[in-house]
Amino acid sequence: MSQRSFQRVPQTSASAHCQDLFAPYLIRKNSSDKGFTEMHSMSGHSNFVSCVCIIAPSETYPRGLVATGGNDNNICVFSLDRPQPLFTLKGHKNTVCTLSSGKFGTLLSGSWDTTAKVWLNEKCMMTLQGHTAAVWAVAILPEQGLMLSGSADKTIKLWKAGRCEKTFTGHEDCVRDLAVISNTEFFSCSNDTSIRRWLVTGECVQVYYSHTNFIYSLAVFPNSQDFISTGEDRSLRIWRQGECSQTIRLPAQSVWCCCILPNGDIVVGASDGIIRVFTEAEDRMASAEDLQAFEDELSKATIDPKTGDLGDIKLEDLPGREHLNEPGNRDGQTRLIKDGQKVEAYQWSVSDGRWMKIGDVVGGSNQQTSKSVMYEGKEYDYVFSIDVNEGGPSMKLPYNVTDDPWLTAHNFLQKNDLSPMFLDQVANFIIENTKGHVVGPAQPAGGDPFTGGARYIPGSSSDTAGFGADPFTGTGRYIPGSGPNPGAPVGVADPFTGGGAYSSAALRQTTNIYFPKTDGVTFEQANSSQIIAKLKELNGGAPQEHKLSEEVLESLERLLLSVCGLNSSEPAPTIQQINLLWKASHWPEDIVFPVLDIMRLAVRHPQVNESLCGEAEGVQLCNHLLNLMRPEGRPANQMLALRTLCNCFSGRHGRALLMAQRETVLSRAADLATVCNKNIHIALATLVLNYAGCLHLQPDLEAKAQCLSVASRALETVQDKEAVFRLLVALGTTVASDQTAQDLARSLGVSSQISKYSSVSDPSKVGECCQLLLKELQ
Numbered sequence: 001m002s003q004r005s006f007q008r009v010p011q012t013s014a015s016a017h018c019q020d021l022f023a024p025y026l027i028r029k030n031s032s033d034k035g036f037t038e039m040h041s042m043s044g045h046s047n048f049v050s051c052v053c054i055i056a057p058s059e060t061y062p063r064g065l066v067a068t069g070g071n072d073n074n075i076c077v078f079s080l081d082r083p084q085p086l087f088t089l090k091g092h093k094n095t096v097c098t099l100s101s102g103k104f105g106t107l108l109s110g111s112w113d114t115t116a117k118v119w120l121n122e123k124c125m126m127t128l129q130g131h132t133a134a135v136w137a138v139a140i141l142p143e144q145g146l147m148l149s150g151s152a153d154k155t156i157k158l159w160k161a162g163r164c165e166k167t168f169t170g171h172e173d174c175v176r177d178l179a180v181i182s183n184t185e186f187f188s189c190s191n192d193t194s195i196r197r198w199l200v201t202g203e204c205v206q207v208y209y210s211h212t213n214f215i216y217s218l219a220v221f222p223n224s225q226d227f228i229s230t231g232e233d234r235s236l237r238i239w240r241q242g243e244c245s246q247t248i249r250l251p252a253q254s255v256w257c258c259c260i261l262p263n264g265d266i267v268v269g270a271s272d273g274i275i276r277v278f279t280e281a282e283d284r285m286a287s288a289e290d291l292q293a294f295e296d297e298l299s300k301a302t303i304d305p306k307t308g309d310l311g312d313i314k315l316e317d318l319p320g321r322e323h324l325n326e327p328g329n330r331d332g333q334t335r336l337i338k339d340g341q342k343v344e345a346y347q348w349s350v351s352d353g354r355w356m357k358i359g360d361v362v363g364g365s366n367q368q369t370s371k372s373v374m375y376e377g378k379e380y381d382y383v384f385s386i387d388v389n390e391g392g393p394s395m396k397l398p399y400n401v402t403d404d405p406w407l408t409a410h411n412f413l414q415k416n417d418l419s420p421m422f423l424d425q426v427a428n429f430i431i432e433n434t435k436g437h438v439v440g441p442a443q444p445a446g447g448d449p450f451t452g453g454a455r456y457i458p459g460s461s462s463d464t465a466g467f468g469a470d471p472f473t474g475t476g477r478y479i480p481g482s483g484p485n486p487g488a489p490v491g492v493a494d495p496f497t498g499g500g501a502y503s504s505a506a507l508r509q510t511t512n513i514y515f516p517k518t519d520g521v522t523f524e525q526a527n528s529s530q531i532i533a534k535l536k537e538l539n540g541g542a543p544q545e546h547k548l549s550e551e552v553l554e555s556l557e558r559l560l561l562s563v564c565g566l567n568s569s570e571p572a573p574t575i576q577q578i579n580l581l582w583k584a585s586h587w588p589e590d591i592v593f594p595v596l597d598i599m600r601l602a603v604r605h606p607q608v609n610e611s612l613c614g615e616a617e618g619v620q621l622c623n624h625l626l627n628l629m630r631p632e633g634r635p636a637n638q639m640l641a642l643r644t645l646c647n648c649f650s651g652r653h654g655r656a657l658l659m660a661q662r663e664t665v666l667s668r669a670a671d672l673a674t675v676c677n678k679n680i681h682i683a684l685a686t687l688v689l690n691y692a693g694c695l696h697l698q699p700d701l702e703a704k705a706q707c708l709s710v711a712s713r714a715l716e717t718v719q720d721k722e723a724v725f726r727l728l729v730a731l732g733t734t735v736a737s738d739q740t741a742q743d744l745a746r747s748l749g750v751s752s753q754i755s756k757y758s759s760v761s762d763p764s765k766v767g768e769c770c771q772l773l774l775k776e777l778q
Helices: 288-299 321-325 405-415 420-433 504-509 528-540 550-564 575-584 593-602 606-613 618-628 635-648 652-660 662-674 678-695 701-714 721-735 739-747 750-757 764-776
Strands: 025-030 035-041 049-055 065-070 075-078 087-089 096-101 107-111 116-120 123-128 135-140 146-151 156-160 163-168 175-180 185-190 194-199 204-209 215-220 227-231 235-240 243-249 255-260 266-270 274-279 334-339 342-349 354-361 373-375 378-380 382-386 395-399
Touching: 065 096, 065 107, 075 107, 107 135, 116 146, 116 739, 123 701, 146 175, 185 215, 185 227, 194 215, 227 255, 235 255, 235 266, 288 354, 321 334, 334 354, 378 395, 382 420, 395 405, 395 420, 405 420, 528 550, 528 593, 550 575, 550 593, 575 593, 575 606, 593 606, 593 635, 606 618, 606 652, 618 635, 618 652, 618 662, 635 652, 635 662, 635 678, 652 662, 652 678, 662 678, 662 701, 678 701, 678 721, 701 721, 701 739, 701 750, 721 739, 721 750, 721 764, 739 750, 750 764
Parallel strands: 049 096, 096 135, 135 175, 175 215, 215 255
Antiparallel strands: 025 035, 049 065, 065 075, 075 087, 096 107, 107 116, 116 123, 135 146, 146 156, 156 163, 175 185, 185 194, 194 204, 215 227, 227 235, 235 243, 255 266, 266 274, 334 342, 342 354, 373 378, 382 395
């Protein structure tokens, strides 16, 4: 296969004008002439279409779906049966410029708004935030729930369950496309003219050079080793065994996209609005007349060295036509010759054994322009054409060398109602493209809607870019959360408390005794005397401005006895006691933990729950606890803040508060999974479980996605079996009776992640719960 060259298939150039600016065409194979014909035109966008993606067939849509992203910030999803979209996905705040589909109908999108989003069943499940510039490329790895994004910030990010696991650096300009090789490897290409091969572990194992300008698109052959690339140097390049084995020039400046058909043919789309198909199968090759027509079209092209790959040309240094009598050294080699006062470019074709003309070169160093460009009745040194609506009228950017490029850029954006976020890029574009002299014909009307006729790139930007002794007390006399458990809940045997632990026999008698678990799990354990003793001890050594009076200490003690139910003669907590507790919770962080332990117990009481978690005070409480949960904070405070949040679920006001603050609370809590402390891990797992219980049978898929994400990520670092168990129950509660949540869990690779726990026998509840969850996700 490698010894043959790709040639153009006859009658497969399909004009993709998209004049209605709404959507791409589908084309159907025509068996009679081995070409393609239009099937139908899909419409649904209100501006230009920037990317297309195929969603694999499913039971609901056995023929699969087509997803398109557009400059209207939307994603339209079509069936093959009708031209109107089945549904439209809204959520991005700028152009959707890249799409990738995965298993179970998962769709990953990237946008100029610097984010990527994960979609499932018409809903946005996650927003991936972390890039500082436009996300030009996304890809979903086939297994493990891993996703990739490439950005104009020059980085690639690896995501798992909505969290950035790794950032790949090495490219020196915008990352424009990604292509998956296997579960563990992928390619990337960039405006820096390089292609890189990466391991998902972070290593760049190879860099490929051959292109001489921006590289826009990649596709991998079925052997997972060889690949193709296209770019701004007018070329399609075929790579075999790590080397560029063939270069095919096209009669268009920009070759935007490429793909490989199941039969091995290559399809490319270019800035002249034409789709071209190339093959190495002799029975599908074009006729001699068609090939000659293609070559004639190519030879008439004009090449501006400032946007092509030829560099600055000095006519007097070039050889004459006799230089073409010498054979080339490799396929795709370029040679320039002078013919009188003209400069012609030729490319060596190994398959034909000859030099093939690829265009006339214009714009050498001895050529200059004069001030003769007219626009709206005035003369300008330059009038750039910016094509932001494919097939529509170009936006003109007039400029004189005496003008301020920043003011010119501002006026251009304002006049054309474009986002001011592009001010720096437009100004830099003007500066870069007026250093030399622009000559030659204007950019074709099919110019890049992303970069414009003179390679303007919106959204691009520069680089930005163990615990030893007891940490809770220091003395070992009082450990938060230790002691008897007088307030433990009673009732049905509970695998969370150990009381009446379930046995395998019970598992056989009940279909599922673990999930869904919709009643909240709280931390009831307390030793009131030790808490008060520690509080008084720390108060004695506290700075004068933080000392609590005896009256305040007595009030807090009465509050503690009241909420713990140890003294039935104690009245219900008073507003004054609750206010004193809130004030004391702002003690210095190195001594505040006994106060937090009192708060953790107090929020279970209905009156305290209403007072601290009510509409007015609740956000303050939440923010205070989140501040104590900072990753760099003290472990005792982190644990007790988490336990307090868990206990807030015991009251109506607390549940409402935490559901309203879910996104922030779970995001901060998830950061504590990396802290090496089993008590923190158990509290974190319980918090996720309580959220999952509140969301059970609720239609909030985005909230369930966050629960799945946090639980899945926590399982990667948590070792304590009790924490693992609670996370498994949280996952089971989230997906129980919810097909969409189950599909999302599968797409995140939850099954493969938890399968290692299916054989755990100590404690048995871990293995049993895992087996039930795996069955749910089958």
